[in-house]
Amino acid sequence: MMGQPPSKTDSAEATSYTPIRDTVKGKRMKFFDAQGVDELVAISTALAQELWAVKARLAAVEKVADKHGLPLAREVEKLEFDANEQQQLAQQRQAFIDRVFHTLREEAEALEAGSAEEPPPPG
Numbered sequence: 001m002m003g004q005p006p007s008k009t010d011s012a013e014a015t016s017y018t019p020i021r022d023t024v025k026g027k028r029m030k031f032f033d034a035q036g037v038d039e040l041v042a043i044s045t046a047l048a049q050e051l052w053a054v055k056a057r058l059a060a061v062e063k064v065a066d067k068h069g070l071p072l073a074r075e076v077e078k079l080e081f082d083a084n085e086q087q088q089l090a091q092q093r094q095a096f097i098d099r100v101f102h103t104l105r106e107e108a109e110a111l112e113a114g115s116a117e118e119p120p121p122p123g
Contacts (some may be wrong), residue, residue: 039107046100
């Protein structure tokens with residue numbers, strides 16, 4: 001899982017772990033004059049990072065499945081999640097949305113509070 005320290009079973013190459021910070025300390029850089037453009041760029045960048053992580057992970061899973069002769073694509077197409085799995089996915093989806101829109105939430109909360117204080121990072 002991304003953002004998690006490597007387990008003891010991970011390869012020797014993954015010996016160091018640096019957690020990724022969810023927030024940026026200090027004043028946020030402003031690159032565009034139009035209101036909201038910097039936030040949209042930040043959201044697009046966050047989405048691109050998330051998407052690439054998923055694509056890289058999927059490529060690895062597909063390669064391992066192919067090595068073991070597993071018909072992964074067919075199985076995925078007919079897979080149905082049970083109620084508990086759907087609930088877990090819904091929670092993960094909400095956490096994802098919170099991470100992606102964290103920048104806009106920060107901006108809205110700062111404007112609402114009338115201060116430069118940073119709100120807490122997403123759950």
